[in-house]
Amino acid sequence: MAARTQVLSKSPEFDAMSHDELLNDITQFQLDTTRQEKLERNIKSAKLPFPSASLETLPVFIKRQIDTHYLNRIAECDWIRNKQNLIVTGLDEKAAAKLASSIARKAIENDFKVKYHDITSLLERFFIYRSEPQTGSKSPIIKLLDELKRPDVIFLRGLGQHPITDLPKADLSRIIQWREGKGGIIVTSPYQPKDWVEMLGNTPDAFQIKDGLTEVSHHFHLARKAVMSDEGDGNDKP
Numbered sequence: 001m002a003a004r005t006q007v008l009s010k011s012p013e014f015d016a017m018s019h020d021e022l023l024n025d026i027t028q029f030q031l032d033t034t035r036q037e038k039l040e041r042n043i044k045s046a047k048l049p050f051p052s053a054s055l056e057t058l059p060v061f062i063k064r065q066i067d068t069h070y071l072n073r074i075a076e077c078d079w080i081r082n083k084q085n086l087i088v089t090g091l092d093e094k095a096a097a098k099l100a101s102s103i104a105r106k107a108i109e110n111d112f113k114v115k116y117h118d119i120t121s122l123l124e125r126f127f128i129y130r131s132e133p134q135t136g137s138k139s140p141i142i143k144l145l146d147e148l149k150r151p152d153v154i155f156l157r158g159l160g161q162h163p164i165t166d167l168p169k170a171d172l173s174r175i176i177q178w179r180e181g182k183g184g185i186i187v188t189s190p191y192q193p194k195d196w197v198e199m200l201g202n203t204p205d206a207f208q209i210k211d212g213l214t215e216v217s218h219h220f221h222l223a224r225k226a227v228m229s230d231e232g233d234g235n236d237k238p
Contacts, residue, residue: 046114050101061226062099077110080152085185085213089192090222096188097157104155112152119158123168145178152183159189160199173205176212187213
């Protein structure tokens with residue numbers, strides 16, 4: 001507050017400001033600063049693959065492939081309030097993850113808690129925890145499932161990016177069931193949902209994964225890859 005007062009004191013309008021106007025300005029500045037700091041903490045905690053990506057700065061080649069009016073509706077975050085999921089598909093995995101990160105960031109800006117997980121790494125955690133002894137009243141796997149249930153949104157990147165065997169497939173099915181009625185799931189995949197069962201191997205868990213993610217969902221598909229002339233936007237990272 002002192003710093004804001006010092007800045008205002010150097011402005012031409014300072015002498016003309018009433019006490020109430022000065023107090024309102026300082027109070028609003030403090031509220032804006034606190035909110036921005038909270039936003040930055042929540043974005044950092046979410047661990048998005050593209051934390052600086054935003055809907056306002058999406059690359060042109062992505063904007064040209066999606067319905068922007070529909071995207072603006074998604075940005076209002078009713079899909080989270082209504083316990084729906086969001087699917088982003090396309091052969092350009094990086095572009096799909098960037099669009100999904102932009103939507104996840106908008107959710108954070110609307111005060112929803114978001115947590116990102118690479119699907120392969122997440123399922124490897126289940127494999128490791130399965131071999132650990134049970135401690136206390138909960139097994140490591142149940143603790144992990146509880147961790148996955150807490151955020152309003154979990155962002156799962158790369159469904160079908162790598163082969164999934166039967167046991168990890170069952171774990172993924174369990175994650176989706178565990179989160180039923182809790183916020184939403186963002187998932188990216190190089191495959192469109194109609195191909196998921198075949199991609200996952202035509203098993204009961206494959207059907208459950210597809211149905212659990214798509215039954216009430218929104219879908220964006222990026223049909224083409226980026227070209228060098230319109231890919232760069234300052235947000236690229238591996």
